Amino acid sequence: MALLEVKDLDVGFDTPEGEVHAVNHLEFSLEAGDTLALVGESGSGKTQTVMGILGLLAENGHASGQALFKGKDLLQMNSLELNQHRGSEIAMIFQDPMTSLNPYLRIEKQMIEVVMHHGGLKKAEARTKAVELLRAVRIADPERIIRQYPHELSGGMRQKVMVAMGLLSEPELLIADEPTAALDVTVKAQITHLMSELRKKSNAAIILISHDLGIVAGLCDRVLVMYAGEAVECGSVDQIYYEPKHPYTQGLLNSVPRLDRPDDTEMVAIPGNPPNLLSLPGGCKFRDRCPKAFDACTQSPPMQVGQDLHAYRCFLGVPT
C-alpha cells in the first residue's frame, strides 16, 4: 500500500471576486522512502496541494477528494484526528524560518514541545534527542544553540533548526515547502547537501515543493510539474529533465540560467504571464503561452501515460 495516495484532489478558495480554483483533480502517490518534487511557479497550486492535504488551508479554503495516508483519508479527519498525525508521522518544514519559529521561545522549548507531546518522552530524554539532531544537521556547538532565540541565529542556522525539528519525531512523511528559497546560494548548497545525506539515512518519504529546478535535480526521485492548479507532467527525475514532453516543462528547463552550458547559449523565455486563477481559460491552460499550440488545444487535453509511467497532459503525441 502506498504511504500517501492522493486522488482527485480539488482545492478552492471563496473570495469576494469569486471562486479561486487553486488545485484541480490532482492525483499522485508516494511510497515509503520516495522523494517527490512538486515543481511549479506562483499560482501553480503546489503549496495549496499540501496545505489542503494537511488541513492547513485558510478559512475560506476547502478541499475535496481523497488523501489516503496509510489507508486513512486525511481529508475526512477533523482537527483533533489530524493533530495526531501532524507533527508525528507527518512533519512539515516551511519556507521562511523566521516566521515559522516562535520568536519568543528559545529553540529548546520549541523543539522539545513537539516531541514530548507526541512521543511521550520526558523532558530530559527529549532534550538529548534534540541536541543529537542538531548535531546531525551539522550545527556546531548544539548545546549552546539550543538555548538561543531564533533571532540570534543566522538564516541558514534557523533553517537547519527547522530541518532538525522536522526530523525530531522520526516522521514517515516529511514535507518541505521551498526550504531553501530564502537562503543565500552557499547556504542553499549546505542545506541541500544536508537533506541529501539525511535522505540516505532515513526511510522517510519526502515531498519537496520547489521552483528551483537545480535543487530538485539533486534531491528527488520523481517530479510532478504543476501549472495553474493541474499536473501537467509526472515522471522520474531523469525522464523529466532529459526527455521533457510537455511544452511547459521544456520551457521551464530552458529558462533556467545555467552555468554548465556553453557561454553563447541563448536564454529562451516563456512568453506571457501565469494565468489568473479567477478566470482560467477553457481547454489547455497553457495554450496562450505554448509555442506548439494548435487547434485541438481548445479542448482539455488528456493525461497520457506511457509504459514507463511517464505521464503528461498534452495533445502532442496523441495518435489521431
Added chain:
Amino acid sequence: MKDRVMRVQDLAVHFKLREGGLLSSKTFTLKAVEGVSFDLDAGETLGIVGESGCGKSTLARALLALIKPSRGRVLWLGEDLNKLDEEALRKKRQDMQIVFQDPLAALNPRMTVRDIIAEPLWTFFPKIARVQVDERVRGAMKMVGLLPNQVNRYPHEFSGGQCQRIGIARALVLNPKLIVCDEPVSALDVSIQAQIIKLLKDLQKKLNLSLVFIAHDLSVVKHISDRVMVMYLGRSMELSQRDALYRKPLHPYTSALIKAVPVPDPRLARAATDTGLTGDMPSPLNPPPGCVFHGRCPFLIKRCQLEVPALRRMESGDWVACHRAEELDLTIAKSG
C-alpha cells in the same frame, strides 16, 4: 575604445551604530562597503554578485549618490557626484536610474501606470505638454513590452513581471546612460526572470545603456554581464571578464559561489561530491582580521589571517584580492 562613463575609487560606506543603555554605550562601525573600485564603460554591463550582507544594495545606492560615502569617490562622466551641490546633483539624475528588487513595492499603489512613468518627466520638464508626456509614456511602455492601452491601470492589477517592466519603463523614460538594477529578478518566477533579463539585454543593445546588474546568484548575471565583480562582506574579492571568471575564477570565494549553484541535471547532481563552503558569513559589525574570507577559505595560510589582501591586477587584466592568487588553479571542471 569605449568611453568610460563611471569611475569608482576606493568607495567606502560606513554606518555608525550605537548600542547600549542610559549609562554606557558602545559605538560600532558597520563597514557596509569597504574599498570598492571599478570603471564602467558606455554600453557595458557590470554584474555584481554577493550574498546577503555583502553590501551590494548599499553600493548600488552609493553609486547613485543616494547615500553619502564615508570615503572614496564616484566619478560620473568625470565629475565627482558627492562634490556637486544639490541642484547640480539633481540634474545628473536624469542620466542615472535605478530598478528595484521588489517590483510591486517600487510603485506607488495609488498612482496609475501613466503617472508613475511620467513622474520623472514632470520633475525635469515641468512645462512639458500633456500630449508629449503621453507619447513618451506610451513609447516607454512599448519598449518594455507592455501594452500602451494599460496606462490607466494601477500597479496591483499587474503581475510581478509586468510591474518590473513598469519600473524599467520609468527608468528609461528620461533616456538615461546608466541603469543600476538592484536584484531586479530575485522576486520573480523562473520563467519571468528569463523574460526580464532578455529585455534588459535587448534594451542595452538598442540604447547603448550601461548597466550595473546586482544579483546574489552567479547564474543570473552570466547571460547579461561583460564583467563580473564578486563581493564579500563589503569588499571586492574579484573583478574579471565574464568568460574568464566562469571558466577559471581567481578567488576561492568565486569558485565556491560557482560550485554552489545547483545544476538542473540529475546525473551531474548525483555525481557531485563537493560539500561547498561551511559556516556562515561573519557579521559585518565584527569582520575578522586580515582577509575577511579567511575563516571559510579552503586555501588558508598564515598570511591570510594577518594581512588584508589588496585588490590587484593580474596578467590577464582581471583583478583579485587574494594573497595566493598566482599559485591557485581554480579552473572549473568541465561537465561532460
Added chain:
Amino acid sequence: MTKSADIPVIDPFEAALGVTDVKGRSPWQDAWHRLLKNRAAVYSAFIMAAMFLMVVFGPMLISWEPDYTDWDYTSSPPSLASGHWFGTDAVGRDILVRTLEGGRISLMVGLVATIVSLLIGVSYGATAGYFGGAADRIMMRIVDIIYALPFMFFVILLMVVFGRHILLIFVAIGAINWLDMARIVRGQTLSLKNTEFVEAAKACGVGDWDIIRRHITPNLLGVVIVYVTLTIPQVILVESFLSFLGLGVQEPMSSWGALVSDGAQDMESAPWTLIVPSVFLTVTLYCFNYIGDGLRDALDPKDHL
C-alpha cells in the same frame, strides 16, 4: 530544445494597438466595493444619513419650538394624543425637538473638532515624520508634554478664563485630539518614507515637497480616514461628558450630553427624558464605530499601506 527563432511570433501589440485604453481599478475603488459588502457599515451609514437629515430638518418640521413650554403637558410621557411623541420634560418642553436640536450641537462639535484635529494633526505628524532628525524629536516631545496635561484641568481653566462659550468647546477638544492624529500620521509617514517607491522618486530627483504631496499623503489617507471616523464619536462623547458635568454648552442651547444630564435628574419620575437622548447618542456612537471598523477592514493593509 527549441530555439527562439523557430517559434512563430504572434505580436500582441499589433493586435492591440488602436484599441481604446483599458480603465484602471484604483485601490480606492476596490476599498469602496469591499466597504459596500460590509452590511453593518452600510446600514450604519444609512442610519447616520437619516440622523443628519432629522437633526437638520426635524426641528423645522415639528410644530413645537425647543424652548416652548407647554404648561398643559409637563413631564408627560410619550403619547400621540398629546402631540408630544417622545414626551416632555419637567418644564413642558418637547423632548423630541430638544433632542434633535441637541443633536445639531453634538454632531457639529464632533465634525468641527475632528476637522480641526485632522488639519493640525496631519500636517504636524507628516512634517515630523518626513523630515525626521532633531525637528522630529522636538516636535514629538512637544506632543508628549501636551499629552501629559490633565484634560479636565485644561478645560476648566479655559472655562474660568474665557467663560462658557461654545467656541471654547471646539478649541478645548480640538487642542487635545490632534495629538493622537499627529502620532499616528507620523508613524505612517516614517514607514512610508522607507518604501521603495519613495526611494525611486528620490532617485528620479523628485523634491521633498512633491514627494510628500504625491507619494506620502495619498497613502496616508487610508489610515487618516479610519481614524477620523473613529474620532468623531470620541469627540461627541467628550462633549457629552463635559456637558454632563455642567461644563459644556449653556442653556438655552443643548446637546445630548446636557440632555442626558437633565434627564438623569428626573430618571425615576420621567424616564423618557433620559432614555430618548441616550438612545440617540448611543445609536450615533455605534454607527460611527461600525462605519470606522468597516473602513478599516476595507482599507486593509494587506493590499496596501
